[in-house]
Amino acid sequence: xxxxxxxxxxxxxxxxxxxxxxxxxxxxxxxxxxxxxxxxxxxxxxxxxxxxxxxxxxxxxxxxxxxxxxxxxxxxxxxxxxxxxxxxxxxxxxxxxxxxxxxxxxxxxxxxxxxxxxxxxxxxxxxxxxxxxxxxxxxxxxxxxxxxxxxxxxxxxxxxxxxxxxxxxxxxxxxxxxxxxxxxxxxxxxxxxxxxxxxxx
Amino acid sequence: xxxxxxxxxxxxxxxxxxxxxxxxxxxxxxxxxxxxxxxxxxxxxxxxxxxxxxxxxxxxxxxxxxxxxxxxxxxxxxxxxxxxxxxxxxxxxxxxxxxxxxxxxxxxxxxxxxxxxxxxxxxxxxxxxxxxxxxxxxxxxxxxxxxxxxxxxxxxxxxxxxxxxxxxxxxxxxxxxxxxxxxxxxxxxxxxxxxxxxxxxxxxxxxxxxxxxxxxxxxxxxxxxxxxxxxxxxxxxxxxxxxxxxxxxxx
Numbered sequence: 001x002x003x004x005x006x007x008x009x010x011x012x013x014x015x016x017x018x019x020x021x022x023x024x025x026x027x028x029x030x031x032x033x034x035x036x037x038x039x040x041x042x043x044x045x046x047x048x049x050x051x052x053x054x055x056x057x058x059x060x061x062x063x064x065x066x067x068x069x070x071x072x073x074x075x076x077x078x079x080x081x082x083x084x085x086x087x088x089x090x091x092x093x094x095x096x097x098x099x100x101x102x103x104x105x106x107x108x109x110x111x112x113x114x115x116x117x118x119x120x121x122x123x124x125x126x127x128x129x130x131x132x133x134x135x136x137x138x139x140x141x142x143x144x145x146x147x148x149x150x151x152x153x154x155x156x157x158x159x160x161x162x163x164x165x166x167x168x169x170x171x172x173x174x175x176x177x178x179x180x181x182x183x184x185x186x187x188x189x190x191x192x193x194x195x196x197x198x199x200x201x
Numbered sequence: 202x203x204x205x206x207x208x209x210x211x212x213x214x215x216x217x218x219x220x221x222x223x224x225x226x227x228x229x230x231x232x233x234x235x236x237x238x239x240x241x242x243x244x245x246x247x248x249x250x251x252x253x254x255x256x257x258x259x260x261x262x263x264x265x266x267x268x269x270x271x272x273x274x275x276x277x278x279x280x281x282x283x284x285x286x287x288x289x290x291x292x293x294x295x296x297x298x299x300x301x302x303x304x305x306x307x308x309x310x311x312x313x314x315x316x317x318x319x320x321x322x323x324x325x326x327x328x329x330x331x332x333x334x335x336x337x338x339x340x341x342x343x344x345x346x347x348x349x350x351x352x353x354x355x356x357x358x359x360x361x362x363x364x365x366x367x368x369x370x371x372x373x374x375x376x377x378x379x380x381x382x383x384x385x386x387x388x389x390x391x392x393x394x395x396x397x398x399x400x401x402x403x404x405x406x407x408x409x410x411x412x413x414x415x416x417x418x419x420x421x422x423x424x425x426x427x428x429x430x431x432x433x434x435x436x437x438x439x440x441x442x443x444x445x446x447x448x449x450x451x452x
Contacts (some may be wrong), residue, residue, distance in 0.1 A: 002317075003269050004314070005314055005315075006309040008268050012272060034325055035446070035448060036443045037430060081275055180325075185322060197263075198322065199225065
């Protein structure tokens with residue numbers, strides 16, 4: 001790749017937390033959803049886990065809050081090139097939901113889907129072992145609707161399109177099925193450290 | 202595939218345009234051939250991209266600049282030109298305060314300079330020219346919508362297309378000379394004499410939804426998140442189905 005004449009770029013701030021091709025968005029938290037932000041009250045929110053599990057189950061807002069609280073403090077990375085450092089989400093680890101439904105050994109992937117119908121696919125191992133949450137708090141406050149409130153999926157080690165807003169459920173599968181952006185040319189896994197933005201990266 | 206999982210929730214934004222993954226994966230050299238001033242804060246940059254495979258109106262691309270020390274900055278930009286402009290793409294960029302990429306374009310770039318692009322990207326906001334198109338944009342959010350309008354004209358399409366575009370003032374209205382009877386301009390800070398100043402409102406959207414062409418409108422909304430939230434709510438309140446509203450938010 002050639003050098004762009006006269007381009008210097010912003011001052012270099014070495015940051016081991018910044019994946020390749022990303023920049024620090026600072027205090028900004030851009031909203032990039034492709035659909036109309038739904039008018040979804042906590043009382044109307046439900047979260048279901050089914051597919052290749054022993055005991056499919058649906059939680060409502062109150063039942064989900066009875067599971068052990070878990071927090072994420074760290075960074076998030078959007079495929080459009082911004083990263084945001086030191087964010088704090090509160091919710092419940094997905095492991096707590098999986099402990100109830102008990103995935104079959106044949107389950108390898110999940111499709112996460114939203115109350116809007118948005119979908120995204122993930123390997124099961126990316127959403128187990130303390131790496132994924134159902135989050136309903138941001139910075140100690142209720143998660144705003146435009147950021148996926150009342151509750152969203154949070155998988156912070158992958159590009160943020162995987163962290164489905166207005167999360168409605170997970171379907172466990174024995175194969176990978178591309179979700180909304182993945183059918184629109186985005187990478188199947190979306191690891192920011194490997195810069196897996198688009199299919200073929 | 203009959204066993205593909207589909208959630209019971211209503212699918213809000215069906216992606217219906219297949220994207221060439223091969224084209225999206227390859228970085229290509231784009232040579233700047235022309236710069237046109239649009240407004241005090243926005244200019245159009247025309248590039249020759251000999252290997253460009255073509256795009257659909259509404260799609261975007263990724264562009265990257267590289268500094269001498271290897272530092273790379275990359276951004277997504279909507280494509281402004283229509284799809285029949287073979288071997289060329291045009292981008293219209295705001296001069297963002299402190300923006301390292303838009304700053305380079307507005308203060309350093311000149312014809313002959315080379316950058317790199319990959320794309321076209323994303324199929325969900327694309328308009329292939331088949332369905333009636335209702336376009337709502339604000340500021341530089343009009344860029345991908347202009348690609349649709351230009352295609353509509355270049356191909357002399359008979360399918361209805363309407364554009365409502367919001368700008369701070371007439372001086373800030375991008376592509377001001379190109380709009381025709383299909384367009385309504387809304388000014389939020391200052392307007393020509395006799396034109397009211399104010400936000401895009403139900404009064405702009407309701408008459409268009411009352412028209413209801415055969416098959417209904419496919420609505421495209423583009424702009425800041427604040428505008429996108431506002432405009433998409435106007436559409437829903439005026440009766441536009443949520444699964445026929447496609448939103449591109451800048452950020």
